[in-house]
Amino acid sequence: MKRALLALAVAAPLALTACKKQAEDAAPAAAPETAAADANAAAPAAAPAAPAAATSEADAERAAQQAKLDYATMEDGYINDAKAQWATSAKASSSYGYDAAPAADDHGSYTPWQATGPVNGETWSNKNQNVGFDWLEAGFDKPVSATEVRIALETGHGVEGITKIELIDTDGNAHAVWSGLSDSKQDERGPRTWIVRKFEPTAYQAKGAKITFANNVENDYSYIDAVQLVGN
Numbered sequence: 001m002k003r004a005l006l007a008l009a010v011a012a013p014l015a016l017t018a019c020k021k022q023a024e025d026a027a028p029a030a031a032p033e034t035a036a037a038d039a040n041a042a043a044p045a046a047a048p049a050a051p052a053a054a055t056s057e058a059d060a061e062r063a064a065q066q067a068k069l070d071y072a073t074m075e076d077g078y079i080n081d082a083k084a085q086w087a088t089s090a091k092a093s094s095s096y097g098y099d100a101a102p103a104a105d106d107h108g109s110y111t112p113w114q115a116t117g118p119v120n121g122e123t124w125s126n127k128n129q130n131v132g133f134d135w136l137e138a139g140f141d142k143p144v145s146a147t148e149v150r151i152a153l154e155t156g157h158g159v160e161g162i163t164k165i166e167l168i169d170t171d172g173n174a175h176a177v178w179s180g181l182s183d184s185k186q187d188e189r190g191p192r193t194w195i196v197r198k199f200e201p202t203a204y205q206a207k208g209a210k211i212t213f214a215n216n217v218e219n220d221y222s223y224i225d226a227v228q229l230v231g232n
């Protein structure tokens, strides 16, 4: 990073007279003298690059803060999206700590109910590791022609094991909107990882979203904090 910034700072004043590749090749020996010689002429144009002179440590700290701000802005957009609904009901193939499916009004830790409502740091989690598949099906009050599904996973547990997202229409039929090997990674900028899948508006009215995990792909439990369905 530091080297790249230096090369960029050197290359900028030279850009009018030399190609970038030549500037990089010449940088170690010619940089100080050339930069000084060009300083007066290039100063106005080079002004925006001045912050690059800060220490790399300060740059790294600022970049980390910027990443957190970007995350907050992204998440705020999801949370306050007028076209998004939070799940109001949920059921799952298994729940951590339960031998049988918890009752719908069981609001204990890791029950499917914990995946309803806005993100709050409380999650549903599955019971199995390493073997088979687990799924959670979220239900929504208002059927919509859907364009997007968003799933908030605590930290990022399950982000690599997710294998299928289906929408459930008003007749109870399942429609896969995505399946395969996950290309998502844990978002280290914030406390949750959002899996976002967009698609063309569905011809059917969707009222549910079913999320399936292959438990052996990511050797960990999966934790869903909240699910959003977006559409009109």
Ligand SMILES: [Ca+2]
Binding pocket: 114, 115, 116, 117, 118, 119, 120, 121, 122, 123, 124, 224, 225, 226
């Ligand atoms: Ca939750």
